[in-house]
Amino acid sequence: MILENKQLYKSYLREFSYPNETNYKNAVRNFFSEEASINVVHPINKIQGSQGYIDKVLKPMMKAFEGLYRSDYIVIGGNYEGNDWITSTGYFAGKMINDWLGMRANNRLVYIRFGEFHRMQNNKCVESYIFYDLPELMMELGIWPLSPSPGYSGHIPGPATHDGLVYGESDPIESSKTLTIVEKMLSKLNTPNKEWYSYWHENMLWYGPAGFGSYIGIKNFENFQVPFESCFQEWTVELSDNNTIIKDFFRVADGNYATNGGWLSVNGKHVKRFLDQEPTNKDVSMRVCDWWRRGGNLLVENWVFVDVPDLLLQIDYDLFAKLK
Numbered sequence: 001m002i003l004e005n006k007q008l009y010k011s012y013l014r015e016f017s018y019p020n021e022t023n024y025k026n027a028v029r030n031f032f033s034e035e036a037s038i039n040v041v042h043p044i045n046k047i048q049g050s051q052g053y054i055d056k057v058l059k060p061m062m063k064a065f066e067g068l069y070r071s072d073y074i075v076i077g078g079n080y081e082g083n084d085w086i087t088s089t090g091y092f093a094g095k096m097i098n099d100w101l102g103m104r105a106n107n108r109l110v111y112i113r114f115g116e117f118h119r120m121q122n123n124k125c126v127e128s129y130i131f132y133d134l135p136e137l138m139m140e141l142g143i144w145p146l147s148p149s150p151g152y153s154g155h156i157p158g159p160a161t162h163d164g165l166v167y168g169e170s171d172p173i174e175s176s177k178t179l180t181i182v183e184k185m186l187s188k189l190n191t192p193n194k195e196w197y198s199y200w201h202e203n204m205l206w207y208g209p210a211g212f213g214s215y216i217g218i219k220n221f222e223n224f225q226v227p228f229e230s231c232f233q234e235w236t237v238e239l240s241d242n243n244t245i246i247k248d249f250f251r252v253a254d255g256n257y258a259t260n261g262g263w264l265s266v267n268g269k270h271v272k273r274f275l276d277q278e279p280t281n282k283d284v285s286m287r288v289c290d291w292w293r294r295g296g297n298l299l300v301e302n303w304v305f306v307d308v309p310d311l312l313l314q315i316d317y318d319l320f321a322k323l324k
Contacts, residue, residue, distance in 0.1 A: 033125060041131055103138060117130075145323070149211055185299065208306075231273070261288070
């Protein structure tokens, strides 16, 4: 089913590359179940069904961005805990002619970085998690109300090897190797002796969300990562509390690429100043996702999303209210 899902997604993306009133609606209705559970970053959040996705996401985007164009540079898929998933990341582009989500139009070409995860069942998507880097767009528009990112923020490239569109079948040995390296690396994060170092190329590229920034070289990444981790205590990656499940919904490798996503996948207590916000001692849970590229025996590129507006809201800063 994984190959079949990839081909279904390829057809969806083909219709979606230049979306218009006819093809984007047809593409969505063909790909998504009428009852699909669709989750989008704050302030959109939960949507029900293909028509809800059209009405609450795509129609407003089509109105806001003239000539809307979609380009994916990573597409991979796999099975996790008995469920088939397909995932991709890339950019939308368009001339912003109308306001969107409270962000004022600038009548110029803008880019919107996205990442998507779709759970497939009987040739239809039944569950989705969709990330947009809205702070990156705010920075493009010059309306980001907080301090600049400590690292680079701007347009993020796709894989240096230009081989991220994995529509065929991958060597299971190579996939297993990639996943093993990623999972071992993740298990060593937030360790005092930096055991995660050994899994990365020394000149790795970490493409972080706007507000965090992007970094080249493991030392430069460490200079961001270690202070960031110290902003939160009691980090957990899997727990269940008050009927809230915090864990990855998907983690898989496909050849030299791997991905994971969690719509609440890490949890910690806010104990130090973060994104200009003084410590609140509140427990926060993060919507995050990653894609990695392995080269040889090391990880060399990593694309990361965090739903920063949702995270800020948990520590009493309403980013979209500030825009008003």
